[in-house]
Every structure is written in structure tokens, then in C-alpha cells.
Amino acid sequence: MSFLLGLTGSIGMGKSTTAQLFADRGCKVWDADSTVHRAYGENGAAVASIAKIAPSAVSQGFVDRAKLRALISQDAKLLPKLEAIIHPLVKKDREAFIAGNPGSILVFDIPLLFELNSAADFDAVACVLSSPEVQESRVLARSGMTAEHFQMILSKQWPAEEKAARADYIIDTNSPETAARAVDVILADIKKRQKDA
Numbered sequence: 608m609s610f611l612l613g614l615t616g617s618i619g620m621g622k623s624t625t626a627q628l629f630a631d632r633g634c635k636v637w638d639a640d641s642t643v644h645r646a647y648g649e650n651g652a653a654v655a656s657i658a659k660i661a662p663s664a665v666s667q668g669f670v671d672r673a674k675l676r677a678l679i680s681q682d683a684k685l686l687p688k689l690e691a692i693i694h695p696l697v698k699k700d701r702e703a704f705i706a707g708n709p710g711s712i713l714v715f716d717i718p719l720l721f722e723l724n725s726a727a728d729f730d731a732v733a734c735v736l737s738s739p740e741v742q743e744s745r746v747l748a749r750s751g752m753t754a755e756h757f758q759m760i761l762s763k764q765w766p767a768e769e770k771a772a773r774a775d776y777i778i779d780t781n782s783p784e785t786a787a788r789a790v791d792v793i794l795a796d797i798k799k800r801q802k803d804a
Contacts, residue, residue: 614735639715643697701715733776777789
């Protein structure tokens, strides 16, 4: 029986780096964002459906994410339609990943885990956390990111403290050392839980 660990946290909190720490220690990692990228990619599973609701965002068989973002910011009704296309595809991909990796500790990198009411799908949830200053400097260092876009993303996510309060484990990502130590502690605890089960 696999142990399903949800990994979440607000933008810029160090989730992708932490997911890599789990992978480095032998865990299989499923990444929600990568799944969406594949669905938006050339001839991806979501392209035809998105072409129907946002034709100007699709060209040469793939979804232009920048154009799609611009359309969403102009039309509030578009996001729920988009989510109705994407969420079932992401869920199907996640289920296939679980079926294909029996008996492992599986880590699911899902930015909006709590926002999507998905916590019950996992045996435990880990939340990454850093200071607001570290978070902001990480995000604004990203290519094409603006302070305005950062604030827009934050407005769609739960406050970091609320996510942390609901999580089973907290991973302090202010430094690589604190993050690595937290991952080691979590894996030791999961292995103990599996042995005691």
C-alpha cells in the first residue's frame, strides 16, 4: 500500500525545491503544474476544449499560457470554465500515477491542495513555509513576474498561515538545511507509521 503525501504551500515558498528533496530520497513525485503543462502542450488533452472557450489562446495545437492568463484577467467567468476542463484531467492523471506506483511513498506537489478541498485524498499533508520577505524575493526573481501579478496569484491562494495550520507537517524552507532536515524527519515519521500500521 502506498503512502500518499500531499505537498502544498503558497507561491514562492519553496515547494518545487522541497519536492526535489523528496525525489532525491527515493520518493516518487507527481507534479500538478507539470500535468497542466502537458495538457496545454502540443495536442495536449485540454487543447481542443480550451479552443472552444478561449479560441484566441490556442495556436498551432497548444495553449499560449500568457494569452490565457490575460483573457482570465479580463473575464471572471472564464476561470471556472477552464477549471471544469482541467481539474478532471488532472485527477485522472493523478489516479494513473497512484496505480502505477504501488507500495511507495508518493508525494503530490499541489499548489492549491487546500483551496480545492483535496486534503482528504491524502494520508497526510506537508506545507512549505518561509518568511514573506524570502517568498517575495523568490517570486519577483522569476522571469516575467511583476509585483501586480504576484499579488493577483496571492489573492487566489489561502494565507500561508491557514495552510500551515491545517497541515500534518510543516517544512521550513528559509534555508536549504532547514528544508532538508524537515524532509528527513517527515520520511522517518511516515516509515514509522507504515511499520506500525
